[in-house]
Amino acid sequence: xxxxxxxxxxCGSPFTCGTRMWGAGSSMAWFSAGSGSANVSSxxxxxxxxxxxxxxxxxxxxxxxxxxxxxxxxxxxxLVVAIIVGTPAFRAPMFLLVGSLAVADLLAGLGLVLYFAAxxxxxxxxxxxxxxGVLATxxxxxxxxxxxxxVDRYLSLYNALTYYSETTVTRTYVMLALVWVGAxxxxxxPVLAWNCRDGLTTCGVVYPLSKNHLVVLAxxxxxxxxxxxxxxxxxxxxxxxxxxxxxxxxxxxxxxxxVATRKGIATLAVVLGAFAACWLxxxxxxxxxxxxxxxxxxxxxxxxxxxxxxxxxxxxAFRNQDVQKVLWAICxxxxxxxxPFRSRSPSDV
Numbered sequence: 001x002x003x004x005x006x007x008x009x010x011c012g013s014p015f016t017c018g019t020r021m022w023g024a025g026s027s028m029a030w031f032s033a034g035s036g037s038a039n040v041s042s043x044x045x046x047x048x049x050x051x052x053x054x055x056x057x058x059x060x061x062x063x064x065x066x067x068x069x070x071x072x073x074x075x076x077x078x079l080v081v082a083i084i085v086g087t088p089a090f091r092a093p094m095f096l097l098v099g100s101l102a103v104a105d106l107l108a109g110l111g112l113v114l115y116f117a118a119x120x121x122x123x124x125x126x127x128x129x130x131x132x133g134v135l136a137t138x139x140x141x142x143x144x145x146x147x148x149x150x151v152d153r154y155l156s157l158y159n160a161l162t163y164y165s166e167t168t169v170t171r172t173y174v175m176l177a178l179v180w181v182g183a184x185x186x187x188x189x190p191v192l193a194w195n196c197r198d199g200l201t202t203c204g205v206v207y208p209l210s211k212n213h214l215v216v217l218a219x220x221x222x223x224x225x226x227x228x229x230x231x232x233x234x235x236x237x238x239x240x241x242x243x244x245x246x247x248x249x250x251x252x253x254x255x256x257x258x259v260a261t262r263k264g265i266a267t268l269a270v271v272l273g274a275f276a277a278c279w280l281x282x283x284x285x286x287x288x289x290x291x292x293x294x295x296x297x298x299x300x301x302x303x304x305x306x307x308x309x310x311x312x313x314x315x316x317a318f319r320n321q322d323v324q325k326v327l328w329a330i331c332x333x334x335x336x337x338x339x340p341f342r343s344r345s346p347s348d349v
Contacts, residue, residue, distance in 0.1 A: 059120045062299035070112025073309045077106035080317045093172035098316050101145035105309035108138035137187025144179035147224050154231045157238045203291035205298045214286040221283045232268050278308035
């Protein structure tokens with residue numbers, strides 16, 4: 001069987017299939033993904049599957065791409081987590097939030113890889129359900145961490161004089177607790193009860209998540225996106241005002257003020273634009289699609305969402321000069337304790 005089916009209605013993975021999947025071998029095995037039992041039909045009865053192993057679906061090219069993407073996401077974010085955990089200088093609130101983002105994206109990458117193994121190597125329906133809950137938790141925590149970083153950036157500029165205080169540390173831990181408690185809640189919902197295993201007509205574009213659950217996740221995303229838009233608009237105003245004040249104090253030319261302002265706004269546009277571009281297609285498709293929608297669209301919208309977890313370390317970690325110093329030290333085999341670090345604001349991260 002070919003790894004990639006050109007027919008849009010075919011589905012190679014229960015991850016994006018509510019009612020059917022392809023069986024291994026030359027014949028097609030049709031069965032309910034929720035029941036775990038198979039009603040196999042074939043043109044030639046002699047070719048019917050004879051053992052449990054034949055019930056395992058064959059991965060499509062899109063499933064393989066998702067698995068490879070998950071591997072890259074895991075490796076990239078594992079490096080960020082190792083750097084933050086292994087460097088005592090990275091204990092500031094802003095790095096705690098970046099670490100939370102890296103942990104969430106690392107969990108998402110591992111979840112994609114393990115889900116591929118569970119579906120195409122093990123075939124355990126219960127494990128599939130648990131891993132879908134893990135993925136829902138990870139991606140929700142990733143988006144929540146991005147919101148927490150945005151809030152921290154805004155407060156560091158709005159309350160610059162009082163930012164470096166014990167209140168900031170306490171607020172950071174509160175934000176992290178809210179992010180992960182909320183993510184665990186949304187991730188446990190499909191595992192405990194709210195899924196479509198017993199009623200495939202209620203499935204959304206991702207099995208076994210129900211249509212209503214995906215709508216809740218989509219609405220939550222749009223709320224987060226709206227809040228981030230408002231905060232980044234305020235950050236742009238503050239950055240422009242600060243750049244103008246610095247230009248006046250140092251008697252700089254208007255062109256210098258324009259260049260600094262344009263650079264700051266461009267950075268914010270990249271940060272927010274990458275987030276929106278990666279997640280908007282899948283979120284809109286969750287609202288408009290259902291279990292009968294073409295499976296190819298599910299893959300095409302889900303892939304950019306996974307790429308957001310690949311882009312996050314570049315935007316929020318590897319651009320930081322102190323993180324770059326640690327990376328160079330690791331490559332050179334030097335001790336990170338000898339590296340001079342300078343105090344940086346969250347807007348630099």
